[in-house]
Amino acid sequence: MNRPTTLPTLLIGLLLLAAATVSAQQAPDQRLVVPLSNPSEPAVLEASLVRGTITVEAYDGSEMIIDTTHGSGGEDDDEESESETDEEGRGRAAGLRRIPSVGGGLVIEESDNRVEVSSESWHRRVQLRIQVPRRTSLRLATVNGGALRVSGVEGEHELQNTNGGISAIDVRGSVVANTTNGEVVVKMLDITPDKAMSFTTWNGDIDVTLPGDLSAVLLMNPGRGDVYTDFDMKLQPTKPKIETSSKRKGYKVEVKQEVRATVGAGGPEIHFRTFNGSLYVRKLD
Amino acid sequence: MNCESAREQLIDLWRDALEPEARAELERHLHDCPACERERVELGTLWSELGALGDDAATVPSAGLRGRFYRALGDYQQELERPPAWRRLLDSLLAPAAPHPRPAWSIATLLLGIALGASIVSAVSARNEVQRLSAEVDSMRRVVSLSLLDHPSASERLRGVSWSTRASADERIVEALLGSVRNDPNVNVRLVALEALAGRIDSPRVRAGLIETLPRQDSPVLQVALAELLDEQNGSAEIAIRLLLERNDLDPSVRERIESLLRSV
Numbered sequence: 028m029n030r031p032t033t034l035p036t037l038l039i040g041l042l043l044l045a046a047a048t049v050s051a052q053q054a055p056d057q058r059l060v061v062p063l064s065n066p067s068e069p070a071v072l073e074a075s076l077v078r079g080t081i082t083v084e085a086y087d088g089s090e091m092i093i094d095t096t097h098g099s100g101g102e103d104d105d106e107e108s109e110s111e112t113d114e115e116g117r118g119r120a121a122g123l124r125r126i127p128s129v130g131g132g133l134v135i136e137e138s139d140n141r142v143e144v145s146s147e148s149w150h151r152r153v154q155l156r157i158q159v160p161r162r163t164s165l166r167l168a169t170v171n172g173g174a175l176r177v178s179g180v181e182g183e184h185e186l187q188n189t190n191g192g193i194s195a196i197d198v199r200g201s202v203v204a205n206t207t208n209g210e211v212v213v214k215m216l217d218i219t220p221d222k223a224m225s226f227t228t229w230n231g232d233i234d235v236t237l238p239g240d241l242s243a244v245l246l247m248n249p250g251r252g253d254v255y256t257d258f259d260m261k262l263q264p265t266k267p268k269i270e271t272s273s274k275r276k277g278y279k280v281e282v283k284q285e286v287r288a289t290v291g292a293g294g295p296e297i298h299f300r301t302f303n304g305s306l307y308v309r310k311l312d
Numbered sequence: 313m314n315c316e317s318a319r320e321q322l323i324d325l326w327r328d329a330l331e332p333e334a335r336a337e338l339e340r341h342l343h344d345c346p347a348c349e350r351e352r353v354e355l356g357t358l359w360s361e362l363g364a365l366g367d368d369a370a371t372v373p374s375a376g377l378r379g380r381f382y383r384a385l386g387d388y389q390q391e392l393e394r395p396p397a398w399r400r401l402l403d404s405l406l407a408p409a410a411p412h413p414r415p416a417w418s419i420a421t422l423l424l425g426i427a428l429g430a431s432i433v434s435a436v437s438a439r440n441e442v443q444r445l446s447a448e449v450d451s452m453r454r455v456v457s458l459s460l461l462d463h464p465s466a467s468e469r470l471r472g473v474s475w476s477t478r479a480s481a482d483e484r485i486v487e488a489l490l491g492s493v494r495n496d497p498n499v500n501v502r503l504v505a506l507e508a509l510a511g512r513i514d515s516p517r518v519r520a521g522l523i524e525t526l527p528r529q530d531s532p533v534l535q536v537a538l539a540e541l542l543d544e545q546n547g548s549a550e551i552a553i554r555l556l557l558e559r560n561d562l563d564p565s566v567r568e569r570i571e572s573l574l575r576s577v
Binding site (some may be wrong): 187201203204205207208221222223225226227229230298300302 | 470501532565
């Protein structure tokens with residue numbers, strides 16, 4: 028394996044494997060390959076959708092490969108399966124086949140290693156699957172219609188969803204993630220020192236795995252839920268808030284729900300906040 | 313009779329004032345005790361010599377005595393009037409008659425003066441210096457905070473909020489944080505900025521700014537966090553909370569939570 032002559036063989040093998048995986052998943056309606064202006068430098072991907080899912084995976088290449096799959100139009104508000112909507116449309120479209128609408132309002136721009144992908148289509152569900160060079164910072168946002176998934180990418184990531192979960196697995200760098208309805212699952216292999224991070228959801232759990240040598244200040248507010256962790260933390264006492272009211276007699280003592288804890292030697296702040304759910308802060312094995 | 317009482321009686325013996333029995337007894341002891349006998353002989357000689365001093369010798373000073381006395385007195389007074397040793401050393405060093413040590417001493421004195429002066433000045437200004445430095449650090453934190461709050465990266469903006477909580481309250485900081493709560497594209501940053509302002513909710517400007525932004529918030533997370541924060545501060549926020557409830561796009565669970573909040577007041 029050390030000899031260079033075997034490398035091309037290996038690469039071809041990998042490519043075939045990758046192709047096989049792609050075809051096994053689902054053939055995209057459209058594939059666009061976006062070359063970067065400076066392939067040796069880290070890239071930035073900004074992708075925003077109104078309806079649809081975004082999946083970003085790191086691969087050992089220097090271009091961005093954008094696969095788009097469009098759902099059918101109409102008011103379907105399904106979550107994951109395309110087949111369901113197809114069945115729905117069968118009544119009138121029985122015996123006909125659907126020609127996927129190409130483009131679908133997708134706009135892609137590249138400038139100085141920054142790739143922007145956006146869809147103006149709010150009535151049509153879009154599935155974006157983007158393969159990016161390993162060192163790429165992500166800014167992903169979607170509103171309805173599904174999950175936001177990231178794997179293996181290193182950079183400064185900002186992930187926003189509204190009705191759907193967020194998962195970022197085996198990522199490096201920093202993550203700032205929030206959604207409204209859905210859970211946030213993040214597993215970080217490595218974090219950039221001195222970067223602040225934040226994980227927020229309204230309905231759902233937050234489950235974050237961080238490197239064992241973490242050194243940070245954690246601010247955890249589980250709302251109605253609980254905090255679970257296997258990190259050694261120095262909890263900082265929170266002062267109960269005592270307020271007296273001129274209108275009512277007596278006073279009100281409120282103990283803040285937020286837990287403030289130092290891990291390691293302390294450092295940047297990492298915020299965890301869910302209003303209806305629990306917090307899980309795990310140590311990477 | 314022992315030696316002690318015998319020696320007490322020696323004086324009476326010399327004065328010839330002893331009773332005959334006592335005298336006989338003493339003489340017997342002296343005969344037996346060589347030590348007492350030796351003392352009787354020695355002191356007896358002195359006694360008889362003292363007795364031999366004439367009356368004139370005891371009462372009239374000799375002619376030379378007067379002169380010696382006044383000389384001794386004069387010497388003593390002179391000794392008293394002389395400056396102390398350190399003063400004499402200093403005088404000798406500073407005296408115009410001693411040209412060599414003078415420049416060296418002057419320089420040493422000058423340096424000492426500078427050192428003393430410097431230490432006194434620094435001691436006096438140390439407190440001012442600390443105050444000035446802490447003011448500088450504070451203003452540096454504000455500058456860092458303000459510039460980070462404008463950063464394109466959400467992570468950096470989060471740090472900016474964190475910096476702002478370490479700086480003293482400042483109008484620009486408050487406005488910047490209010491701006492973040494109102495307009496930041498990232499919900500996380502908005503939420504953290506709101507939490508930073510929660511500590512300054514006693515300020516009328518902060519309260520007014522937050523009340524104003526409440527009905528415009530799109531994110532359920534912010535809507536609830538803001539409503540809960542403002543609700544803790546009696547009445548005046550209620551209108552804003554009711555305005556928020558009039559929004560059509562309000563998440564049902566948010567509506568439920570905020571309505572229960574209003575009921576509890």
